[in-house]
Amino acid sequence: MALYEGPVQNLIDELGRLPGVGPKSAQRIAFYLLKAAPEDAKRLAQSIVDAKDRVSWCRRCFNIAEGELCAFCKDERRDATLLCIVEEPRDIVAIERTAEFRGRYHVLQGAISPIEGVGPDQLRVKELLHRISGEGVEEIILATNPNIEGEATAMYLARLLKPAGIRVTRIASGLPVGGDLEYADEVTLGRAFEGRREVDA
Amino acid sequence: MALYEGPVQNLIDELGRLPGVGPKSAQRIAFYLLKAAPEDAKRLAQSIVDAKDRVSWCRRCFNIAEGELCAFCKDERRDATLLCIVEEPRDIVAIERTAEFRGRYHVLQGAISPIEGVGPDQLRVKELLHRISGEGVEEIILATNPNIEGEATAMYLARLLKPAGIRVTRIASGLPVGGDLEYADEVTLGRAFEGRREVDA
Secondary structure, three states, rough: OOOOHHHHHHHHHHHHOOOOOOOOHHHHHHHHHHHHHHHHHHHHHHHHHHHHHHHHEOOOOOOOOOOOOOHHHHHOEEEEEEEEOOOOHHHHHHHHOOOOEEEEEOOOOOOOOOOOOOHHHOOOHEEEEHEEEEEEEEEEEOOOOHHHHHHHHHHHHHHHHHOOOOOEEOOOOOOOOOOHHHHHHHHHHHHHHOOOOOOOO | OOOOOOOHHHHHHHHOOOOOHHHHHHHHHHHHHHHHHHHHOOOOOOHHHHHHHOOEOOOOOEEOOOOOOHHHHHEEEEEEEEHHHHHHHHHHHHHHHHHHOOEEEEEEEOEEEOOOEHHHOOOOOOHHHHHHHHHHOOOEOOOOOOHHHHHHHHHHHHHHHHHHOOOOEEEEEOOOOOHHHHHHHHHHHHHHHHOOOOOOO
16 A cells, blocks of 8 residues: 555554554544644644653552652552552553452553563562562452463462462452343353352342 | 543543544553553654645645645646546545556545535535636546445536536446345345446357
């Protein structure tokens, strides 16, 4: 598709590198931007530059942060004895929406994946061990994704942390609320059976 | 989702305005950019600014152009007696890929849509009429989309241009090549019957 001239093709190429943006979407977005008011297009460009300039990683938990510490690490009301381990900063947002958790977070910035060459050394595991010894953590909740990489990461961390005498828990897998037994995949349904609990009646 | 801090939320908001980018994708792209090398993210920002600064509309056909005229209007080898009318610049790229057409283009920059308040005055119709009188056009091929807006636009232009004594044609609708009768919608299949042609055998 070298039918476009320089800057247009360049814009399509750059947009096409974004996750979830295929060649067709990249073209569509590029033409949208070419048609948009100059100030609208440039506001997008500026928001990218601003985010890169002003946002970095929290020195303690590796969430996104403006400044040294993220909003959760700065908040003294958060329970420092509870530490929730997640793969990515966006997972924190999902957990915060539940309003179920009032502890602190630690972002691994990925999950163990031998295929992609990601081992514990590429994750923020060393920093996690440092935190546990210093912050009076009593329970670690492993909230990595319930997929192969996330489970492997949770297993690895559980084995690593158990000897330290800290309670290590894993978030439950099972049927989604409002879901339908008929449409559940067998692995999820199997987990739902495995994780069954006494009914208080 | 005001859980993100200033520049991150701002970036997500700006990305979410792009066509085909929902809130989830905007968040995903934003975190991708935050994790990316600063030079990669800033190259994207720069490509937006460059495209807006350097690209505008062809003075003659309203395709995208660097400078006064687009690549097709500058190309003297293109047949000026054949004029293909399209809705958007990206349609030109689709047609060029077929290598079936060696004439020139005119981009309407939209289609007639009463619902969205787009009438002929919002399109490049006046400019089209100016071109026809001056450029020795012998055939006008209406290549607007085969949907309600595109058909309405084609009908409108056909009625407008017929009195000028120019041949006005419409690209064919029918079954896609490699398609399956069984899966064709009834309107397309109806068009395929309507547009049937004698077989040369």
